[in-house]
Amino acid sequence: MSSDFINYAGGAFSRRVINGDDTLLSVNDFKSEIKLHGEMYYQQNLPLMLWFFCANPPLQDGETTVCDGRQFFNEISSSTKDLFSKKKLKFTVRISQEDWQKKYQTDDLNQLEEMCRKNNTHLTVNDDQSILLEYICPAIIPSRCGKYQVFINSLLPTKQLSPKILNFEDDSEIPEEVVSELNEIAEKITTEISWQKSDILMIDNTRILHGRRSFADDQRDIYIRLCSPAFSF
Numbered sequence: 001m002s003s004d005f006i007n008y009a010g011g012a013f014s015r016r017v018i019n020g021d022d023t024l025l026s027v028n029d030f031k032s033e034i035k036l037h038g039e040m041y042y043q044q045n046l047p048l049m050l051w052f053f054c055a056n057p058p059l060q061d062g063e064t065t066v067c068d069g070r071q072f073f074n075e076i077s078s079s080t081k082d083l084f085s086k087k088k089l090k091f092t093v094r095i096s097q098e099d100w101q102k103k104y105q106t107d108d109l110n111q112l113e114e115m116c117r118k119n120n121t122h123l124t125v126n127d128d129q130s131i132l133l134e135y136i137c138p139a140i141i142p143s144r145c146g147k148y149q150v151f152i153n154s155l156l157p158t159k160q161l162s163p164k165i166l167n168f169e170d171d172s173e174i175p176e177e178v179v180s181e182l183n184e185i186a187e188k189i190t191t192e193i194s195w196q197k198s199d200i201l202m203i204d205n206t207r208i209l210h211g212r213r214s215f216a217d218d219q220r221d222i223y224i225r226l227c228s229p230a231f232s233f
């Protein structure tokens with residue numbers, strides 16, 4: 001079903017490697033809600049397909065959430081569509097030397113530069129070897145067939161967890177009303193998936209957004225693999 005399993009270099013969360021295979025990761029870094037998003041839409045090289053596997057379900061709550069990015073686009077007001085068609089999103093991240101070496105799984109600056117170039121990410125290296133990364137991308141993309149518009153990006157969890165790192169490309173702020181509008185739409189069109197042991201879930205990461213509800217117990221253990229489809233798509 002899939003090919004090109006990738007590791008999580010450049011990923012936003014810390015993830016536990018399963019069975020020593022760095023393309024098989026547990027997603028439970030923390031327990032709070034994660035709002036709907038496309039996986040790794042804060043960088044250019046992103047997986048087209050995701051697999052989730054329920055190694056162990058939570059005792060309660062902790063549902064995975066999904067929604068259709070095409071439906072999301074259709075629900076957005078025309079003023080907000082207009083805003084996103086005029087202004088792209090810009091992620092600006094400062095990272096210490098120790099942290100970028102961990103995140104990008106290398107301590108070689110040349111290798112980091114190469115990764116950033118391939119990811120269309122602007123890199124500035126400071127005197128203390130800390131770095132500044134800037135990445136610009138649209139909030140709305142065409143569907144694979146080219147006929148539709150799809151709202152898929154990392155806007156909602158970034159505004160939820162690290163609001164300062166996301167603005168428009170001209171450095172203007174994304175208005176609070178716009179973020180509220182998007183959160184309301186997300187809640188309205190969300191489908192919840194209640195896990196049972198050994199369930200698997202395949203996600204088309206070019207169109208379907210995913211997230212999760214918060215949970216409180218230590219039971220929930222969900223694995224993820226990032227990959228490409230091994231069939232025409």
Ligand SMILES: [Fe+2]
Binds near residue numbers: 038040210
């Ligand atoms: Fe995710």
